[in-house]
Amino acid sequence: MKLLWISAFLAFALDQLSKYVVIHMMGVSPFKSIDVYPPLLRFIYGENRGINFGLGDGISISVLIAVAFLICLGVLWWVWRNPQPLVAQASAGLLIGGALANVADRLIYGYVLDFLNMSCCGINNPFVFNVADIFIFAGAIGLVVFGQEDKPRKKGA
Secondary structure (H helix, E strand, O other): OHHHHHHHHHHHHHHHHHHHHHHHHOOOEOOEOEEEEOOOEEEEEEEEOOOOOOOOOOOOHHHHHHHHHHHHHHHHHHHHHOOOOHHHHHHHHHHHHHHHHHHHHHHHHOOEEEEEEEOEOOEOOOOOEOHHHHHHHHHHHHHHHHOOOOOOOOOOO
16 A cells, blocks of 8 residues: 555646646746647646536536545545555556645646647647646556456355
8 A cells, every 4th residue: 555655645746746837937827838849749728627628617616526535535445445466556546646636726726727738640639638637547547457356255254
């Protein structure tokens, strides 16, 4: 479980640090974007008031925060009840740290702060995301691929 907590802390810290650097130090705002490696990577200011890609816009912040906490508690409970390999523990930590970083945004700003935009091959992607979203996605995929289900117990054992 130690690796889970380390991964969660690192995911949380890297997300919050990246937002601080891009928004407060580099000055990305609704009025200023930065072409990092056009068209593949751009920093564009975004406010996500919904779940993902703006879906669920209008759901109260309290509900979104409660759902994030319930998911984190569910993942923690599952890993605690079903000992997992190290890569699955790290994946759980990434998911939890990313989710809590987005909760911190909702508490600080009232929305999730996004700034990453990726486009390619003549397709202009209008969506933005953040580092926490990457960790949440990678953690969920890691749990699916590397997580182990509870082994059925034999009767009488």
